[in-house]
Amino acid sequence: MASKDTTSILEKRSAKRIPAPVGTTALLTNNFDTLDTVCVRDISAVGLLIDGYSSEEEYPVNTPINGIFIIIPPCELSDNTSICLFINNGKVVHSFFDQVSSTRCYGIELTNKSAAVKEKLKGLINKN
Numbered sequence: 001m002a003s004k005d006t007t008s009i010l011e012k013r014s015a016k017r018i019p020a021p022v023g024t025t026a027l028l029t030n031n032f033d034t035l036d037t038v039c040v041r042d043i044s045a046v047g048l049l050i051d052g053y054s055s056e057e058e059y060p061v062n063t064p065i066n067g068i069f070i071i072i073p074p075c076e077l078s079d080n081t082s083i084c085l086f087i088n089n090g091k092v093v094h095s096f097f098d099q100v101s102s103t104r105c106y107g108i109e110l111t112n113k114s115a116a117v118k119e120k121l122k123g124l125i126n127k128n
Contacts, residue, residue, distance in 0.1 A: 016125050017044040021075040026050055028090075028108075029067035040070065041105065045121045047093070052104040057095055059106050065090040068110065077127050085120060088112040 020040040026048060028036045036058075041049040048070070052058055059065070068090050072083040087110045094107030113121070 015044040015046045017042050023073040025071050027069040048108045059092045063092040077124050085117050
């Protein structure tokens with residue numbers, strides 16, 4: 001049975017979320033206009049959960065993210081081909097410290113997606 005906190009988080013979700021295929025990464029343009037490469041833990045049609053590489057908070061909640069490239073390696077969900085998606089804008093909506101990996105994780109809302117990217121993400125999610 002889910003705890004009250006888990007149930008509350010799941011009820012807030014606006015879209016089905018699946019574990020990202022192993023090796024899925026994202027390139028994010030940070031506040032200094034440089035690229036950060038991060039691992040993607042899970043993915044949905046509306047957002048990502050990413051691993052930071054530090055225990056320090058690099059992206060406070062409400063930080064805008066401009067220019068997000070999602071790279072999904074060949075896998076069953078992608079019909080064994082690599083997929084690269086570009087999203088113009090996103091926003092950090094959640095931040096927490098994962099004690100297992102000793103890293104900070106971030107929930108990124110994808111706020112500006114083209115119709116083609118929306119359809120590709122929905123297709124990937126629905127295959128799972």
